[in-house]
Amino acid sequence: MKYNICIPIPVKSANISEIKPILDKIIKKNPNLIELRFDYINDVQNLTYDFIKELMDTISSNIPVIFTFRNFSEGGKIKINQKDRFRILKMFIVAKPDYIDAEMNADKNFLYEFINLASQNGVNIIFSYHNFEKTIKFNETITLLQNFNSKLIQELSLKPEQYQNNVYKVVFTAQTFEDNIIPLRLCKHFSNLPQKLISFCMGPLGIFSRIMCVTVGSFLTYASLEEKTAPGQIHIDEMREIYNLFLKNL
Template structure:
């Protein structure tokens, strides 16, 4: 399997990597997020830019991005603007979305960029190529907050992400019950066997918690965990997540 190496982190081998979101609305809240991140030492962090209320204190997104990057140090940063249609805090025009991501990539302050591949599907490939040419890795994403597609649809969506040239493929879904974990499990295993690229899948909410911890057995290589607060339903506190993943890793190693 092809791995993605960001700074000193190798994504796609060993235990799933823990990512903590930065969801602060202002500098004070973001400082709290960063303090927790530094204490919990996750593998990477995600800045949810859609949560940030830029302009209220005269500080721009780009000044905040530099602060975050400087304070994270060697912890890789995933830059994400989650649109409202996929569960985020704000709406944005596609042209503005592209400009935001491309400018963020050119700063050199983010290591990975989240791209919602079905925002404007016919233009996704060009956007991904543009971001990669600026030196960042692209996490192609798709989120379903109302349902869990069947395994076949999940696989088709991840295949499209692969065709668009993304470096990492991510699917997040909402279960309507425990049985909805089954298509996620099936699609993850199938894509891990079929695709050379790192896969990230999760089922949200209380019913989907198992999907956040089983990645080493199914092939999902990143799990999102809560720091100061969760960025999506069902996220486990990062310190608890680390403990669970380490125990599962030990069990897996003994079985081998």
């Protein structure tokens, strides 16, 4: 069995010549996915459709790509008004990445338009929840996901085919080593369901679940190459070595 490892890339400028050497290094590592973190950009005015398409052409590999413009309240690096952020996210969809990230707590009117546009363009959505303070209880997380699913069906009147291929992502912060049990239980629980899930803990105490989550059903985990985009990320070489040593994988 092969475990999905995603390498995030902070996109800090619209200068392709600056980004390409980093992309080339990452592609040589042959990760299962690449995440482009556009909330690191030095100026949101640089996020044009032409730049996005050129960046996609630069990758030009068979590696699936995730587009993310993280909300400031959930760990994003740039603070802009929601109207501009939603405009950027909708532009991203038209560029047709394999996946695009959207927070579960986004405005429901935006979500309705966003999900429909993604469905029309064949783009899968990663619906995400991040808690940078703690790890919430297992049952509380299940309720959170059930409530979000109900919002999609009841409040937004969406059809299953519009969202059933999407991914849920719930990420916590470990305050104790025992906190790692929660996301691992969640991954195991969802491994028996059609719904794909990503779940682990951030921070130094969360490294265990960050590594082990894929072994119990998480759709993917994240590893760094040159720059970390979240607390507790480890280098992809170290992660693969751990899988080789302890899990006899890869």
